[in-house]
Amino acid sequence: xxxxxxxKKDVQxxxxxxxxxxxxxxxxAVISYRINSYIYRSLSTKLAYILxxxxxxxxxxxxxxxxxxxxxxILAHLGAVVIGDGAVLGDxxxxxxxxxxxxxxxxxxxxxxxxxxYIGSGAKVLGDIVIGDNTIIGANSVVTTSFDSNxxxxxxxxxxxxxx
Numbered sequence: 531x532x533x534x535x536x537x538k539k540d541v542q543x544x545x546x547x548x549x550x551x552x553x554x555x556x557x558x559a560v561i562s563y564r565i566n567s568y569i570y571r572s573l574s575t576k577l578a579y580i581l582x583x584x585x586x587x588x589x590x591x592x593x594x595x596x597x598x599x600x601x602x603x604i605l606a607h608l609g610a611v612v613i614g615d616g617a618v619l620g621d622x623x624x625x626x627x628x629x630x631x632x633x634x635x636x637x638x639x640x641x642x643x644x645x646x647x648y649i650g651s652g653a654k655v656l657g658d659i660v661i662g663d664n665t666i667i668g669a670n671s672v673v674t675t676s677f678d679s680n681x682x683x684x685x686x687x688x689x690x691x692x693x694x
Contacts, residue, residue: 533568537561556604611630614632641655647666654671671686674687
């Protein structure tokens with residue numbers, strides 16, 4: 531039942547309705563992730579990764595089934611999105627194209643991203659860091675340190691642009 535509830539919230543937040551969701555490849559990619567994640571956690575990790583590899587080629591989006599993404603997730607545009615297997619995203623997050631959320635190197639951890647976070651095109655969020663709730667990450671930013679909630683961050687390396 532949790533899978534169905536997550537898919538409902540994702541489709542509702544996309545504002546395209548259940549019928550149009552079938553024709554919206556962004557929503558279909560999110561639903562595929564949800565199914566793969568459910569299979570990973572409940573049935574078979576091997577089957578989940580086989581399906582993940584098929585979906586990765588189909589949608590050009592690499593969201594590992596072991597990652598944890600809250601309800602209301604939106605992929606605004608498909609293309610070169612990578613979300614690593616240890617990444618955690620809260621509820622109502624929006625990810626644009628070209629975003630990478632993962633490790634800085636093979637020894638670092640994965641990011642934990644709060645609720646209501648917007649990640650702009652081309653941004654890289656890397657390492658064992660925490661991004662607070664209600665944060666906007668600007669396009670092409672490289673985020674390798676933690677940031678507080680209610681912030682706008684951007685740049686290379688990322689810095690506070692605004693804190694409220």
